Amino acid sequence: MANEHNFEAPERFIVGTVGRPGERAFYLQVVSAGEIVTAGLEKAEVAALAEGLQVLLQQVAVNDEAPIEPVLVDSAPLETPFAEDFRVSELSVAWDGQHVIVEAGGSGTTDESVGRMRVALTVPATHAFVSRAEKVVAAGRPPCVLCGLPADPGGHVCPRLN
Numbered sequence: 001m002a003n004e005h006n007f008e009a010p011e012r013f014i015v016g017t018v019g020r021p022g023e024r025a026f027y028l029q030v031v032s033a034g035e036i037v038t039a040g041l042e043k044a045e046v047a048a049l050a051e052g053l054q055v056l057l058q059q060v061a062v063n064d065e066a067p068i069e070p071v072l073v074d075s076a077p078l079e080t081p082f083a084e085d086f087r088v089s090e091l092s093v094a095w096d097g098q099h100v101i102v103e104a105g106g107s108g109t110t111d112e113s114v115g116r117m118r119v120a121l122t123v124p125a126t127h128a129f130v131s132r133a134e135k136v137v138a139a140g141r142p143p144c145v146l147c148g149l150p151a152d153p154g155g156h157v158c159p160r161l162n
Contacts, residue, residue, distance in 0.1 A: 003085065005117040007032045013102070013119050015046050015133045016078035021141045022152055028088065028104060029078050030119055036079050037117055039104055041088035043137060050133035052093045053100065053126055060095055060123065071124035073131045086115025100126040 007013070010032035017024040026046050028039045089106035099120040106115055121129065141150035146160040 003115045005030070005035070005037045005115075007037075007117065007119045009122065009125075010119060012074055012079075013121060013125065013129055014074050014076075014078070015049075015129070015136050017136060017139075018078070021139065022150065024140065026136075027078060027082075027084070028117075029082065030117060031079055036082060037085050037115075038078070038082045039086050039088050039106065039115060039117065040084045041091075041104075043140065045088060045091060046133055047137045049091055049093070049102070050130045050137070052091075053102070053130050053133075056093050056095060056100060057123065057126060057130070060100075071122075071128040073128045073135075075132065096120070 007030050010030050012029065012031040014029055015026065016029060017026055019025055024043070026041050026043055028041060028046075030037045086106045088104045090104070092103045094101040094103075099122060102117075102119045102121065104117050141152060143149065144151040144156060144158050144160075147158050149156065149158070
């Protein structure tokens with residue numbers, strides 16, 4: 001059974017985390033008209049989504065002559081309490097001529113259920129999402145100065161020192 005959620009201009013569309021750097025769980029969350037949908041995903045998927053949206057925005061800017069109105073980046077935490085409605089296994093972005101469309105789908109909490117969300121965003125809201133997503137991804141563990149791999153606060157076994 002599919003749990004499909006469609007959002008046109010939601011109140012919030014954000015990425016957030018729970019946990020300490022190195023142990024964080026990443027979530028996409030949509031809030032609209034009292035409905036909250038939360039989907040779990042990986043850090044690499046967040047980075048890829050932000051990059052894909054950035055590329056799409058650059059392509060749209062070539063064809064869009066209207067000035068982009070600034071939007072404040074939503075820096076508030078995820079809405080709580082929440083439960084993971086589904087785990088993302090596919091992401092796509094598209095442009096419908098007026099809105100950026102983000103679609104995410106994946107497996108739900110039971111083996112038979114499938115979750116899916118479709119979110120239509122304005123260009124300014126997409127810029128705000130990308131800005132927050134990039135900050136969330138960058139807020140992880142700092143890279144080792146020698147090898148570039150993530151270093152824990154107590155250090156790590158660096159392959160360059162071998």
